[in-house]
Amino acid sequence: MDLKHFEKILGYHFQTQHLLKEALTHKSTKKGVHNERLEFLGDAVLDLIIGEFLYKKFPNSKEGELSKMRASMVNEKAFAKVARHLNIGDYIFISNSEEQNNGRQKDSILSNAFEAVIGAIYLESGLEVVRTLVHHLLNAVHPNIDLNSLFYDYKTALQELTQARFSETPEYIVLDSSGPDHNKNFLIGVKIQGREFARANGKSKKEAQQTCAKIALETLKA
Amino acid sequence: MDLKHFEKILGYHFQTQHLLKEALTHKSTKKGVHNERLEFLGDAVLDLIIGEFLYKKFPNSKEGELSKMRASMVNEKAFAKVARHLNIGDYIFISNSEEQNNGRQKDSILSNAFEAVIGAIYLESGLEVVRTLVHHLLNAVHPNIDLNSLFYDYKTALQELTQARFSETPEYIVLDSSGPDHNKNFLIGVKIQGREFARANGKSKKEAQQTCAKIALETLKA
Structure with missing residues (x-):
């Protein structure tokens, strides 16, 4: 296992190599020092x-x-995605039994190793x-995506607001759907207190609902 | 209200005074910008x-x-203590009704203002x-105290371990006490499953018990 390859993907060279090894060492190795x-x-x-x-x-x-936005970015699943982008699974030190147990593919092990690598770089530099x-990694893993739409759950936010203000939950209605299965388009509207607050298109119902919720939120908060 | 006094206690001068004001402004003021x-x-x-x-x-x-140690230092009660050391209560902006509601003495309001001041200094400097x-504030609020004994509760940790491992709680026994009231010394032993695991001296029963628990934990974890 050549950690130089990992450093190249990471875009960072460790002055103290034992820190990098510690960061990549899962506790299953029982070597005393782990990440x-x-x-x-x-x-x-x-x-x-x-x-x-x-x-x-x-x-x-x-x-x-x-x-809320941070919670959706700082969690095991999100960090495992970054870890996979860095191929961390190929470079971690794990026990044989964890190896056979698909440890190199586990979200928890990958996410922890990624956090440990970040901790090690912080200590050193x-x-x-x-x-x-x-910042570079976040951009690489989520290219051309507005973090606003990626990480923030507008439907939940809208529901919290309407429950607080009107004691009711928003109602989403499919107004139209068109296109072949692999390229569907949905037009969805959102009703609050019987009134349509917004309508929006999307490639999935969920996407269209999120856009509806976003517009309705802006209207209600204005 | 002269914020210069507060800056003097804090030992930090804000280049951007509106950041300091924002940090000290409770949401009850309904001024739009709060901390x-x-x-x-x-x-x-x-x-x-x-x-x-x-x-x-x-x-x-x-x-x-x-x-665990961090959780005992990073919480409302602990931060309110630091906030009181800084007299933050005298300098915060709160509504009249919150004022009459003893807002300047509330742990939550004081703790939040302290966190906000730290956030503002971080942004600026x-x-x-x-x-x-x-670090300076932690030392000032807890002078001459080893953080180890201050923040980590060995008795609780030992009890958790013995309950998990032996389904029983440790028993602390006063083996000896000596000295005058203002300078007592206690010798205490801790028994688990009828066996004495450790004994330790301390100026109070609690202190001696904590030291016992620490030694017993080390023995049991070895």
Whole structure:
């Protein structure tokens, strides 16, 4: 296993190679030193970097919205995706039994190793360096996607607002669907208190509903 | 209200005064801008600074222990204590009704304002500056106390372990007590499954029990 390849994918070279090895070592190896402490540190580093990113990107979002967006970015599934982008599974040190148990494909193991790698870079090079690297990774894993639409659940937000304000949940209605199976289009409307607040198109019902919810939210908050 | 006094207690001067005002503004003022967004940021900053502090101070502690220690330092009650040390209550902007409701003494309001101030300093001056300040505050609020004994509850940890492993709770026995009232010394032993696992001296029963629990934990985990 040549960790130089991993460093190349990562875009970062470790001065202290034992830190990198520690970050990639799963506790199943029973070697004493494993990556849980670095994961503890990396988790806090990612919380801050992603929190600050959202704070600056959404200057008008309230604390509750920022927390929700962060929760959707800072979790095992999201980090496992970044870890797979980095091929971390090929480079981690795990026990034979964990190996046979498909450990290299497990979200939890991949996500923890990614957090530990971030913790190790932070220890070695500080916040500025690791922040640049994390921003780069987020862009690479989610290219050309507005984080707003990717990470924020407008349907849930709308439901919370309408329940607080009108004690009712929004109703989504399929107004039209067209196109062949592989290229469907849905037109969906959202009703609150019997009144249509918005309508939107989407390639799936879920997508169209999210867009409806987003528009309705803007109307209701205006 | 002269915020210069507050800056003096804090030991930090804000280049952008509106950031400081925002950090000290409770949402009850209904002025639009309040401190919840800065609190969101400051919370993550404190999580990282205190996490890193513990990571470095306790190189042999496992992730679970670090998390527990951090949880006992990063919470409303602990932050309200720091906020009181800074007299934040005298400088926050709150509504009249919150004022009459003893808002200036509420743990939640004080803790949130402290987190927001930390978030504001981080935004303006970066991690290095705010880290130094937070370390200074922790030392000021808890002088001459080993964080190990302050923040980690060995008795609880031992009880959790013995209940999981032996389905019983440890028994603490006073073996000896001596000295005058103002300078007592207690010798306490801890029994698990009828066997004495450790004995330790302390200036109070609680202190001796904690030391017993610490030794017993080390023995049981070995």
